[in-house]
Amino acid sequence: MKKIALKKVLSKFNLLPIIEQINFRRQKWQNRRSNYEFKKKNPTVKLPPDFYLYETFNLNYDKFYTNGKPTATWLINHISEFKDFKNLSILDWGCGTGRILRHLPSILDTSNSFYGSDYNKKYVKWCSENLEGIQFKNNYLKPPLAFKDDSMDIIYGISIFTHLSKELHFSWIHELTRVLKNGGILFLTTHGDAHTFKLLQKEQVLYDSGNLIVHAYKKEGNRLYASYQSPKFFRALCSKNNLEVLKHIPGDNLNNKPQQDVWVLRLTKN
């Protein structure tokens, strides 16, 4: 049976939470040695509860923490072509457990200010209690953000639109442009062509003609709710919201490990 059909059946009979628990335990078991070694070598590194890691990324402490730093540097390098990282307000929208954001204060200089926002209250609580030099806020699944108009120079959202419906694509992109300053940079990732092997043939046709495709096995915002943004769809969304595409880097699909597309956008306010 195709994975997509299997997921539909599991979702229909409300079996996904059980499968989630099984997958969580399996990941915990598979990573037990590496996680034990990591804790032994890095006793002072603050780690979120295992289930939070599983839900937002991967239950592997080394991948989460050690690889989080080069990912933060990768993000900065993309944006620094367009912004000098001095006196900037930077927001991680959908910060999860701070995988990337926690590293920014140690990479960038102290003239910058750092903010994180997520709709999951548990993650925001953990981040607020454990990560220093960053202000964290809660938002709801739907806008608004708890930030004023024109208050951010940079907003990034890694793997957030990938879990939202069409309606929320429209309302969130609008909200992000409210909070972003004129000339501000928006850095987003999407499920582009590298992920289309997960689509049914009829969905592929719709995707190719510029539609958003949604696989909803859970409420949106959750990682079991996946949406696929054809570049045509995403470009149109940006253009309607005065966002100029500075960079679009399609993700690769190496060894069946598809990467997300990267979008670096600049806002022009009238």
Ligand SMILES: C[S@@+](CC[C@H](N)C(=O)[O-])C[C@H]1O[C@@H](n2cnc3c(N)ncnc32)[C@H](O)[C@@H]1O
């Ligand atoms: C796949 S995780 C990625 C977390 C983080 N960006 C990272 O790269 O490690 C998706 C995150 O988006 C958050 N999220 C989903 N919908 C959201 C929304 N409408 N507003 C804010 N956060 C949202 C989830 O709670 C989760 O933390």
